[in-house]
Amino acid sequence: MAQSASDFLQGPSQPGGGPEAEGPGVVARTPRQLFWRRFKEDRLALFGGFLVVFMITVALAAPVVESIVGHPYDEQYRDIGTNAFGSPNPPTGSFIFGFDDLGRDILVRTMYGARVSLTIAIVATGVELVIGVFLGILAGFMRGWVDTIVSRFIDLILSIPFLLLGIALSVTDFLGGGEKLIIFIIAFFGWPYIARIVRGQTLSLREAQFVEAAYSVGAPTRWIMFREILPNLLAPILIYGTLIIPQNIVGEAALSFLGVGIQQPTAAWGQMLAAATPYVALGKAWWFMLYPGLALFITVLGFNLLGDGLRDALDPKTGR
């Protein structure tokens, strides 16, 4: 009876066998090489990456272009820039993007606006990710009272209206106003979303068998949270991270549209759009709104496409 089964089991042993046994020509690739191979083939992602690099170049080149065209971003050319009624004048000569309501060069101001937008969005996203991922893993892994405190704190934050707090803080002297204030507001309202997602994923990952396997080799809690669970969160973190950068760019634009944070004469896209609104609403000065709007659009599109591509390339299970 069972003897026949065990005879059968003494089949030929093939160490090194199995379908993966390959010839000596196979070279081991590092994860980075694999990622890069996949990413290179994704044209949309490359296009997104190109747009992002383009906007970063624009931001970096702002002072250079400023000195080439010779129009400082805060210099008001009221005599040539605005007409008799105070409306901005269309593009002419070296002012290829036209003038704003105070007679300033829109090209230079849009380029300076990229600096503000990118800095704020990237720093705020970084802060959100660090706080959100850390508290999310902690809550999901520890559960119990740690989870209760973090989760209730998240509920509390999400019950505060984002824009109202922004406007309220802008009239106080909190963090000295300006960029720091905007980063604080965006990050403060952004991390709970990341923490929630990370917490949920951690709750299911902590029950995974590879976590048990790590326990059985004697891994400390720190190792399990950050060396076993965290790498598995990379995909969701990346997906939400890249969705959040454009969202934060829009968030920053919205706040500066409402006059929170960035103050004149510093240029910010939202603030330029706000200034353009009354003119465009009357059917005048399309250039005033078009260029900052286009810059905002390109940046958001670029980060979204890049994010999608990164996700596809980083997830080894995504078939193409």
Next chain:
Amino acid sequence: MDQTMTQAASSQDPSRGEPLVAVRNLTKRFPITKGIVLQKEVARVHAVEDVSFEVYPGETLGLVGESGCGKSTTARLLLKLIDATSGNIFFEGTNITKLKRREMRPYRREMQMIFQDPYASLNPRKTVGSIIGAPFTIHKTEGEVKKRVQDLMDRVGMNPEHYNRFPHEFSGGQRQRIGVARALALRPKLIVCDEPVSALDVSIQAQILNLLEDLQDEFKLTYVFISHDLGVVRHISDRIAVMYLGHVVEVAAADELYQNPKHPYTAALLSAVPKGHTDTDLTQRVVLTGDVPSPIDPPSGCVFHPRCPKAREVAGSAGSVPENCRTEFPPLGEVSRSHLCACWYPLKEGESLQKAAHA
């Protein structure tokens, strides 16, 4: 050595020296709670009940039983992946039952586990190299990790050049080799194999079993081998413990157990093994009636009594069982040399349950 270990070690075999692992009256009950805020305990799953056995250095102890009989829970209790409700576990004479996680760490080097599911037990985001190398890094061992990992990969029959690959790039068999290499990394004394081949193709099962046997010879390993596949268990085990509904009901040397089962449950279990080409054997199969009772509310006395054909025979009528079967759990005692059985009416040598069932 803790006193309770020697006291309770009635079944200990003096000729084999000190056991590597001794389990004494191990019990695990999982609470079932109701309510979200005030978690009221409404019932308990009796996963492992009063289990005692020992594992001697260099041997393979097979642990068999149906799904849900507590085999895997026992394995996890052994390695302290979960905490016991009561009872004690001794490793080389030291009681490790109450050790905290930090205190347990030196013992983790000595006892490792190979998991059933070669897919779920490997972190999909880590390379083979970092999975196998994790024990070295965690325990801060001397020497170059990469070299040692590649030696291990070579030893378990993998191509060391696949160091940087991810688990999903391998087949089930190759993945299980990764699991074996990880368990082997710290040169443990004990490896608990929790159904290491159940998830694999039959042809691959043979490769992994042979690998485990080779490694046992080479590194003087002791195995606790859990399986529901009776053929596999007989092939690899020196001694076998049979579990039913959380209890160990019989322990004996592998051949002795298969040829001369004493417990009616073991006999029924063995009779269910397909016997190759002849279908005449079908008539000798002992078919148990009913399902395995719920471990939430296990039967009184001997947990097997509601299904036991032998008990019916002793009682003399189909509907009744002897008083002691219903009221008292039989102790796991020696019925013949090194053959332990927990039954009030163990089968005699050559006695067929078939007859008992029809009597």
